[in-house]
Amino acid sequence: MRRYAAATAAALCLTAALAAPAASAADGGGGDAGWRPVTYPPVDYPAGERCDFAFRTEPVLDEVMVKTVATYPDGSPKTELYKGALLVRVTNLETGASWVADAGGRSVARYEPDGAHTYYATGPFLVGFLAGQGNLPRGEYVVDGVCTFEFAVDGQRTVTWVGEQKLTDVCDQIG
Structure with missing residues (x-):
């Protein structure tokens, strides 16, 4: 129950943070001050790591932007906002079968000093898990x-x- 309440609060926080007007006098009213692009390179994954076969993820549309809204005393990010379109082609390297995944969700990222981090998100997102x-x-x-x-x-x-819960198994899409 506690986890559900925390997630609900986080979702409300995310919705408010990303839906609120971002324009200010400092940025000329455009609302884009402080946003910078995030670049996702192509990545190859070996057979057996995530899927039974080797596959590649490669952005075909990458308009993801990040904005740091809070930092630690050393200047490292404490809280960041992510937004923007992201379409990723996932290709089975053994058969050539491919599928384009919409991964352009929005999130608020909170980074802990020890390296742990949490994203409070509204998907879709592409994420992998090892066994x-x-x-x-x-x-x-x-x-x-x-x-x-x-x-x-x-x-x-x-x-x-x-x-x-909305979940699409990418390995099934290209397997």
């Missing part, structure tokens, strides 16, 4: 809906949905 790495089986997934992603220092990953 035994978290609360989803080994695989590559499009996670959609309102959820939190918790990334622990030891590599464990936990996805918690608020409301309906």
